Amino acid sequence: MTPPRQPRPARRADAERNIAAIVSAALDLLTKDPDASTADIAKAAGVGRVTLYGHFPTREALVEAVLDRAVALADAALDDPAYEGLPAQEAMSRLIASAWEVLDGNRRLLTAADRVLPAERIRHYHDGALARVERLIRRGRDEGVFRTDLPLSWLVTHFYATLHSAAQEVEAGRLDHADAARVLDATLRSVLAAGG
Amino acid sequence: MTPPRQPRPARRADAERNIAAIVSAALDLLTKDPDASTADIAKAAGVGRVTLYGHFPTREALVEAVLDRAVALADAALDDPAYEGLPAQEAMSRLIASAWEVLDGNRRLLTAADRVLPAERIRHYHDGALARVERLIRRGRDEGVFRTDLPLSWLVTHFYATLHSAAQEVEAGRLDHADAARVLDATLRSVLAAGG
The missing domain is CATH 1.10.10 (Arc Repressor Mutant, subunit A)
Structure with missing residues (x-):
């Protein structure tokens, strides 16, 4: 042969x-x-x-390749070394705002993905971006400004689930697009705050 | 004819x-x-x-019929008139605990639904059960114990998204099953609290 x-x-x-x-x-x-x-x-x-x-x-295969590409672009957009010098709470507000901006621009792609891929598979593509969220939450815990009574992995998931459900709400017309960034910041900071 | x-x-x-x-x-x-x-x-x-x-x-049609049935059973299980006599915060903790118990029992059905139905369609089946959540949040706002700076519909969606993501986390082995009820109570009460 x-x-x-x-x-x-x-x-x-x-x-x-x-x-x-x-x-x-x-x-x-x-x-x-x-x-x-x-x-x-x-x-x-x-x-x-x-x-x-x-x-x-298959459409699944194409959507997965597109998700992979979109998340790589998003990750590059979020990579702001300035976060490192800010107090964790302020850095978190900036990260929430940037993450929302990117996700908002991709919310129809998210709808396309939801139609053909299981939630767990969509989550998988976000692991790299969520590592950034995890690092910042960990730093905020070290600084004493973020809560330590809930698992770190849960706080990361809550961040992810809250942003993604805001995208679905805007798409469904149940959340005012102009108000979404404020709503997300208030929601996520309430959950992260120490002594909350 | x-x-x-x-x-x-x-x-x-x-x-x-x-x-x-x-x-x-x-x-x-x-x-x-x-x-x-x-x-x-x-x-x-x-x-x-x-x-x-x-x-x-189609499998979609069968899963939709099953979802409809599961939610009807869940709604009956949640229908506890005793909630009405309790302060809103305490009633909310009981509602979170009951809703989680029901959802936890159905979390593999949720996985089955996620594989064949869009998120928006799954959400649709929960509208009746979520009306109960909405009523209780509204009462807590009237009593001054729940926040009023975020849209009521968003607080309901956050409740739904947080419970469903906990079910996915338990199923994926990332959240300890024995800790889920406590984690959900703490997370949701942090977001609902007035002055949070």
């Missing part, structure tokens, strides 16, 4: 370019419309549907 | 008995295993798969 031949470099480069174009087009379309069709995504990416299905056989 | 004939009463009674048996069997199996198959549910209900598919053509 001879080993299978590697794809020629030119073909591999083509495939990588197509994948990048598909994920980028899907990110663009799904953040506007969670029901954007695979045909529309292929068209916007400048590839045929057969090519798209070759790389992403 | 003659109107279509009504099904004979005996056949209608059979159909109703089958539907009740299927929903009851599905509730029983899905609260133990979110991946319980349609074949297993039909077998436990004592009906053929064709009969099951005749009443519930």
